[in-house]
Amino acid sequence: MSLDDYTFPHSRLRRRITTPDRTPLVLIACGSFSPITFLHLRMFEMAADYARFNTEFEVVGAYLSCVGDAYKKTGLVKAEHRINMCSLAVAQSSWISVDPWEALHEEYLETAKVLDHFHHEINEVLGGVETPEGRKQCRIALLAGADLIQTMSTPGVWADKDIEYILRNFGAFIVERSGTDIDEALSTLQTYKSNIFVIQQLVQNDISSTKIRLFRRRDMSIRYLVPEPVVNYIEEHDLYEEDGAASTGSGSGDKRKPGESKGVAGPSSAG
Numbered sequence: 366m367s368l369d370d371y372t373f374p375h376s377r378l379r380r381r382i383t384t385p386d387r388t389p390l391v392l393i394a395c396g397s398f399s400p401i402t403f404l405h406l407r408m409f410e411m412a413a414d415y416a417r418f419n420t421e422f423e424v425v426g427a428y429l430s431c432v433g434d435a436y437k438k439t440g441l442v443k444a445e446h447r448i449n450m451c452s453l454a455v456a457q458s459s460w461i462s463v464d465p466w467e468a469l470h471e472e473y474l475e476t477a478k479v480l481d482h483f484h485h486e487i488n489e490v491l492g493g494v495e496t497p498e499g500r501k502q503c504r505i506a507l508l509a510g511a512d513l514i515q516t517m518s519t520p521g522v523w524a525d526k527d528i529e530y531i532l533r534n535f536g537a538f539i540v541e542r543s544g545t546d547i548d549e550a551l552s553t554l555q556t557y558k559s560n561i562f563v564i565q566q567l568v569q570n571d572i573s574s575t576k577i578r579l580f581r582r583r584d585m586s587i588r589y590l591v592p593e594p595v596v597n598y599i600e601e602h603d604l605y606e607e608d609g610a611a612s613t614g615s616g617s618g619d620k621r622k623p624g625e626s627k628g629v630a631g632p633s634s635a636g
């Protein structure tokens with residue numbers, strides 16, 4: 366797909382809410398997703414619960430937006446693969462979509478521009494959502510881990526005007542992450558605190574894409590850390606093997622299912 370063929374995916378966006386006192390909310394997770402993991406998916410569920418119990422928002426949809434290839438971060442496989450893996454991961458979801466718009470750009474797009482794109486498509490083109498009291502604009506908000514918000518106080522990573530623009534106009538739902546001191550991460554962002562919602566992880570989960578890539582390079586199982594169709598996709602396309610680790614899986618004598626540990630069903634393990 367190219368930008369010329371692009372259309373905004375909105376089939377999973379709920380277009381009507383019945384609670385007039387609530388503000389419709391659309392969560393946007395921006396990231397590398399190389400590859401997407403169960404933790405990334407879990408972030409959406411945590412944020413939806415948080416919004417329902419602790420805010421006056423009502424979630425009407427959510428999007429994964431993969432960063433483009435120009436981001437050039439370590440371990441970033443081609444955007445086409447990352448979009449495909451994200452699409453497989455949310456294939457069964459009724460409310461999470463993948464928007465390829467950001468990744469279809471050759472140049473790097475700052476997150477502020479990505480959020481503007483969602484505001485444009487959802488509120489200007491589609492006209493927001495219907496409520497018993499007429500149409501309402503959706504609140505578009507960034508969904509991110511604490512490490513991402515921490516980079517906002519790291520000099521040179523974000524332009525000050527972008528931080529202000531994002532946190533004033535959109536806001537952020539931030540999932541705590543082990544290894545990141547959330548209070549410290551937020552210390553320079555106090556001006557925007559009414560627009561930053563911090564979500565505690567009640568079940569600690571520290572899956573990261575880095576660990577998945579490391580496991581792949583070491584020829585270790587990644588099953589049950591990423592969705593099964595994503596495991597299969599990674600195997601089929603020989604992704605994340607760049608350190609020369611032996612390929613797992615489809616060799617003729619290997620009875621293992623894709624991504625499964627070598628320790629369970631190797632061809633000659635039955636001695």
Ligand SMILES: Nc1ncnc2c1ncn2[C@@H]1O[C@H](COP(=O)(O)OP(=O)(O)OP(=O)(O)O)[C@@H](O)[C@H]1O
Nearest residue numbers: 396397398509510513540542570571572573574575
């Ligand atoms: N274990 C985690 N806990 C909380 N947030 C997370 C976790 N893993 C990823 N995130 C968040 O998910 C979003 C997408 O992150 P990204 O694609 O960079 O994943 P990652 O697992 O951190 O990747 P990498 O390991 O390659 O740095 C970011 O906002 C990041 O903060």
Ligand SMILES: NC(=O)c1ccc[n+]([C@@H]2O[C@H](COP(=O)(O)O)[C@@H](O)[C@H]2O)c1
Nearest residue numbers: 395396397432475476477522523524527
């Ligand atoms: N200046 C910016 O807009 C800016 C800076 C750093 C990260 N980000 C975004 O944060 C997301 C996650 O980045 P990492 O994978 O590097 O943690 C990406 O979508 C990236 O585009 C944006």
